[in-house]
Amino acid sequence: MTGAVRSPWWRHAVIYQIYPRSFADSDADGVGDIRGICTRLDYLQALGVDALWLSPIFRSPMCDAGYDICDYLDVDPLFGSLDDLDSLIDQAHRRGLKIILDFVPNHTSDQHPWFMSSRASRDSDKRDWYIWRDQPNNWRAAIGGGSAWSWDEQSQQYYLHFFLPQQPDLNWQNPQVVAAMHEVLRFWLDRGVDGFRVDVVHCIGKDPHFADDSRCLAGEAMVHINDQPYSHEILRGLRRLVDSYSPGRVLIGEVNIRSTRQVAAYYGASDELHMSFNFPPLDANWDPVIFRLCIREVESELGPLQAWPTWVLSNHDNSRHRTRYGGSELRARAAAVLLLSLRGTPFIYQGEELGLEDVLVDAQTRVDPGGRDGSRAPIPWTLRPPHGWAGGSTWLPFAPQAGASSVQAQSGQAGSVLELYRRLIACRRASLALTTGAWQELPSHPQVLAYRRWCDDDERVVCINFSDTEQVFALSGQWQVQLASDRQGEGCPFTGRLAGEQAVILYRGRHDNELASDHDHLPD
Incomplete structure (x- = not known):
C-alpha cells in the first residue's frame, strides 16, 4: 500500500485527449472552441477522467491544424482568448481536472516573427535560430513525403522542415532558442497548467554532420528515424524546469519511434520524460498475438527502468480503433477493457467513449494535408442534427450514425458504450490493483x-x-x-x-x- 500512496497523480490517472476544433462549439461557427470545452466539463467529470490534454490552441495559420505556431504565448482567435483559457484552467481545477497543453518545440510556423526575421537576411540575429544550408541532404519530410529542405529565394539558402515547408525546424543547438522555449513553458506553468504533451520531442536534436541517411532512400521520413543524443540533453533541461514548479507537473513525450527500447531511453534516469506514448498499439490490428508482443515488450523494456507506461488506441493522427478493428462494436467494447486495465496510464481520445468510427472525407471535404481528417470529426452531443452544434454546419462532417452514437442517446443507457467507459473508469479508480498494481x-x-x-x-x-x-x-x-x-x-x-x-x-x-x-x- 505504501508504494501506491506515494505515487504521483499521473500514475493512477485516466487522461482524455481533446481535439478542440471538434469537441464543442460555443459561438455557432462550426468550429469547437475553449468556451465550448468549458460547457462540457460536467460531462468529463461524470465520465471520471482525471486530466484533459488539449491539442494546440495557440496562434497559428493552421496549415497543420495548429501544429504550426506563430505565437506560443497566445490563444488563436479561432478557439477564443487567453482569458478563456485561464477560465478553463480555473473551472477544470475546481472540478479536480488537470489541464495539459500541447507543446510543439521542434518547429514553428513560417509566419512566426522568429522565422520571418531569420529569413530576412543571412546577417539577422535570428538566422541561427533555424537550420540553414547551402546544399540539402536526402532527409525526407513526414507530410507530403518530399524533401525536408526548402529553398528560400530571399536569402538564397535551404531551410530544414521535418514536416510542411510552412513548419521550419528550430535550431536547439542555439542557447537563445533554448532560453526562449524555456520561457514559453514558464509562461504556461505560471498560469496553472499541469503539464505538457511534447510534440515529436525526439526530433529536436539533429545529426550535427547532416549526413545523408540510407533509410530515407527507402522512403522513411526523418520524424520516424531521427534519434540523436542531443535530444536527451535538451529534455533534461526541460525536466529540471518543470520539476522546479510545484510537485505533480508532468512531461508526456511523443517519441514517434516504433522501437520500445529506443523510446525507453527518453525516460532517462528519471530525469527526462515522466511518460512517453507507446505507439505500437496504434498500428496494431485486433490480434491477440500482436497485443501479447506489445505488452510483453513494454513490460520487459520499461519495467527494469521503473519507467511508467502509457496506453493509447486512437488519437488525432491515427484512425479510430473501432474503424481499424473492422467496425465491430463488440471489439470496441473489449478494447476499452484492455485500454483501461493494463499497467500504465491510459489515454482516451475524444469520442472513443461513444464508440465513434472514422468519418469518410472526400477530396472536396478534405482539410488536413496529411489525410488525417477521418478521426477528427465533431463530437455528436445530441440525438438530432445538428447534434449540439448550434450553427447547423461543422468544419468536418459527422461520423457515421452520429445520432445513435451521441452523448444524449447513450447517457443513462445501461448497455451503451458510454456507460461502459464510465463503469470501467469507476472500476479502475476503485482498485489499487488496476491503477498502480x-x-x-x-x-x-x-x-x-x-x-x-x-x-x-x-x-x-x-x-x-x-x-x-x-x-x-x-x-x-x-x-x-x-x-x-x-x-x-x-x-x-x-x-x-x-x-x-x-x-x-x-x-x-x-x-x-x-x-x-x-x-x-x-x-x-
Missing part, C-alpha cells in the same frame, strides 16, 4: 489474452477474447465477474467461458467498495 500474463487459450493485476490484497484478472466465437479455458482459483464488456455474467462466478469478443474483469478478496476509501486518498 503489478502485471503478470496468465496462460490461456491462444485467442484469449489473460493477465493478473494485484496490489497488496487487491487482485484482479482480466480476460479478453479476440475471436468472434466462444472460447473456454481454465483459470486457477474461484473468481467473480465484476465487469463484462457486454454486461453478460456480471456478479456471477466465472466458469472459464468467454463469449465471442467479450472481455471481463474478475475479482476475489476485498470488494471494490472497501477499496474505494483507500484509493480516494491518493495524493494530487
Whole structure:
C-alpha cells in the first residue's frame, strides 16, 4: 500500500485527449472552441477522467491544424482568448481536472516573427535560430513525403522542415532558442497548467554532420528515424524546469519511434520524460498475438527502468480503433477493457467513449494535408442534427450514425458504450490493483489474452477474447465477474467461458467498495 500512496497523480490517472476544433462549439461557427470545452466539463467529470490534454490552441495559420505556431504565448482567435483559457484552467481545477497543453518545440510556423526575421537576411540575429544550408541532404519530410529542405529565394539558402515547408525546424543547438522555449513553458506553468504533451520531442536534436541517411532512400521520413543524443540533453533541461514548479507537473513525450527500447531511453534516469506514448498499439490490428508482443515488450523494456507506461488506441493522427478493428462494436467494447486495465496510464481520445468510427472525407471535404481528417470529426452531443452544434454546419462532417452514437442517446443507457467507459473508469479508480498494481500474463487459450493485476490484497484478472466465437479455458482459483464488456455474467462466478469478443474483469478478496476509501486518498 505504501508504494501506491506515494505515487504521483499521473500514475493512477485516466487522461482524455481533446481535439478542440471538434469537441464543442460555443459561438455557432462550426468550429469547437475553449468556451465550448468549458460547457462540457460536467460531462468529463461524470465520465471520471482525471486530466484533459488539449491539442494546440495557440496562434497559428493552421496549415497543420495548429501544429504550426506563430505565437506560443497566445490563444488563436479561432478557439477564443487567453482569458478563456485561464477560465478553463480555473473551472477544470475546481472540478479536480488537470489541464495539459500541447507543446510543439521542434518547429514553428513560417509566419512566426522568429522565422520571418531569420529569413530576412543571412546577417539577422535570428538566422541561427533555424537550420540553414547551402546544399540539402536526402532527409525526407513526414507530410507530403518530399524533401525536408526548402529553398528560400530571399536569402538564397535551404531551410530544414521535418514536416510542411510552412513548419521550419528550430535550431536547439542555439542557447537563445533554448532560453526562449524555456520561457514559453514558464509562461504556461505560471498560469496553472499541469503539464505538457511534447510534440515529436525526439526530433529536436539533429545529426550535427547532416549526413545523408540510407533509410530515407527507402522512403522513411526523418520524424520516424531521427534519434540523436542531443535530444536527451535538451529534455533534461526541460525536466529540471518543470520539476522546479510545484510537485505533480508532468512531461508526456511523443517519441514517434516504433522501437520500445529506443523510446525507453527518453525516460532517462528519471530525469527526462515522466511518460512517453507507446505507439505500437496504434498500428496494431485486433490480434491477440500482436497485443501479447506489445505488452510483453513494454513490460520487459520499461519495467527494469521503473519507467511508467502509457496506453493509447486512437488519437488525432491515427484512425479510430473501432474503424481499424473492422467496425465491430463488440471489439470496441473489449478494447476499452484492455485500454483501461493494463499497467500504465491510459489515454482516451475524444469520442472513443461513444464508440465513434472514422468519418469518410472526400477530396472536396478534405482539410488536413496529411489525410488525417477521418478521426477528427465533431463530437455528436445530441440525438438530432445538428447534434449540439448550434450553427447547423461543422468544419468536418459527422461520423457515421452520429445520432445513435451521441452523448444524449447513450447517457443513462445501461448497455451503451458510454456507460461502459464510465463503469470501467469507476472500476479502475476503485482498485489499487488496476491503477498502480503489478502485471503478470496468465496462460490461456491462444485467442484469449489473460493477465493478473494485484496490489497488496487487491487482485484482479482480466480476460479478453479476440475471436468472434466462444472460447473456454481454465483459470486457477474461484473468481467473480465484476465487469463484462457486454454486461453478460456480471456478479456471477466465472466458469472459464468467454463469449465471442467479450472481455471481463474478475475479482476475489476485498470488494471494490472497501477499496474505494483507500484509493480516494491518493495524493494530487
